[in-house]
Amino acid sequence: MSAFRTASGDARPPPEHCTPRGSPPVTKGQSAQRHAPLLAVRDLGVVFGGIVALNGVSFDMYPGQILGLIGPNGAGKTTLFNCLSRLYQPSRGDILLEGVSILTRPPHRIAEIGISRTFQNVALFPNLSVIDNVRVGTHSRTSSNIVSDSLKLGWVRRGEAALNHKVDEILGYLDLRDVAHTVVAGLPFVTQKRVELARALAAEPKILLLDEPAGGLNHEDVHGLGDLIRRIRDERDMTVLLVEHHMGLVMSIADHVVALNFGRKLAEGTPSQVQSDPGVIEAYLGRKDR
Numbered sequence: 454m455s456a457f458r459t460a461s462g463d464a465r466p467p468p469e470h471c472t473p474r475g476s477p478p479v480t481k482g483q484s485a486q487r488h489a490p491l492l493a494v495r496d497l498g499v500v501f502g503g504i505v506a507l508n509g510v511s512f513d514m515y516p517g518q519i520l521g522l523i524g525p526n527g528a529g530k531t532t533l534f535n536c537l538s539r540l541y542q543p544s545r546g547d548i549l550l551e552g553v554s555i556l557t558r559p560p561h562r563i564a565e566i567g568i569s570r571t572f573q574n575v576a577l578f579p580n581l582s583v584i585d586n587v588r589v590g591t592h593s594r595t596s597s598n599i600v601s602d603s604l605k606l607g608w609v610r611r612g613e614a615a616l617n618h619k620v621d622e623i624l625g626y627l628d629l630r631d632v633a634h635t636v637v638a639g640l641p642f643v644t645q646k647r648v649e650l651a652r653a654l655a656a657e658p659k660i661l662l663l664d665e666p667a668g669g670l671n672h673e674d675v676h677g678l679g680d681l682i683r684r685i686r687d688e689r690d691m692t693v694l695l696v697e698h699h700m701g702l703v704m705s706i707a708d709h710v711v712a713l714n715f716g717r718k719l720a721e722g723t724p725s726q727v728q729s730d731p732g733v734i735e736a737y738l739g740r741k742d743r
């Protein structure tokens with residue numbers, strides 16, 4: 454069984470937004486394009502010394518979309534991802550969440566406005582248990598402080614109980630209850646990836662940023678991961694941005710794909726539009742006449 458199943462299993466009816474057989478499928482994310490963008494990337498530019506890592510990239514993300522960000526090595530995907538999670542400050546352009554620029558926010562305050570991320574190589578506290586790592590994710594949702602915590606005020610205790618309940622629910626959702634009290638360092642990489650996802654979900658983000666979630670996973674786990682990402686979008690009402698080299702995963706779950714090359718946007722559209730774009734084919738395979 455895939456390590457990326459959820460506790461609720463796989464046998465579910467198709468979601469309401471699916472169209473009947475025969476008509477072109479319209480995904481929840483594609484129909485969302487009728488709404489205002491949740492996130493707008495505008496003319497983004499990043500320069501490292503003499504290297505132009507991003508050059509005037511613009512695109513929109515709509516509520517409920519799974520957006521795949523692809524491109525060959527060095528295309529600028531990680532740079533863009535790091536701008537979205539505020540690790541990098543762009544040299545030009547803007548990123549707007551629900552119409553408001555996020556560029557004045559430091560990285561540690563990005564979860565408060567509804568953006569959570571996972572890391573390519575997993576960035577957990579290795580010596581803490583699974584449950585404590587997931588609790589860290591709830592930090593942006595707590596309003597207590599050292600004074601109220603030490604006085605154990607009534608509203609602090611009620612808040613703690615609600616957070617514990619939420620953490621337990623997420624552990625159950627990602628099938629992590631059995632390892633809740635196990636120290637993370639001893640767990641297999643694939644389980645650590647699920648813990649990181651649990652931590653990101655604990656912040657209840659509007660936008661979940663996934664940095665190469667399929668890296669290091671076997672074929673079966675990648676399949677399970679695809680199902681899980683779609684379920685998280687559908688069941689937990691999230692919008693997902695996925696940076697991924699695994700083309701099969703991106704093309705099977707994304708509603709919309711943005712392709713970068715040499716720091717510029719090369720193409721965007723549905724997975725099949727982007728897959729058949731001559732510029733994208735050339736960027737991945739090289740020119741035929743070479």
Ligand SMILES: Nc1ncnc2c1ncn2[C@@H]1O[C@H](COP(=O)(O)OP(=O)(O)OP(=O)(O)O)[C@@H](O)[C@H]1O
Nearest residue numbers: 501504505506524525526527528529530531532533
């Ligand atoms: N911190 C940095 N300092 C200098 N140059 C950088 C830095 N980060 C990225 N670059 C350069 O910016 C360009 C874009 O890199 P980036 O890592 O964003 O691409 P990518 O699409 O994520 O590639 P990969 O798929 O290989 O991870 C590359 O030329 C890279 O060498």
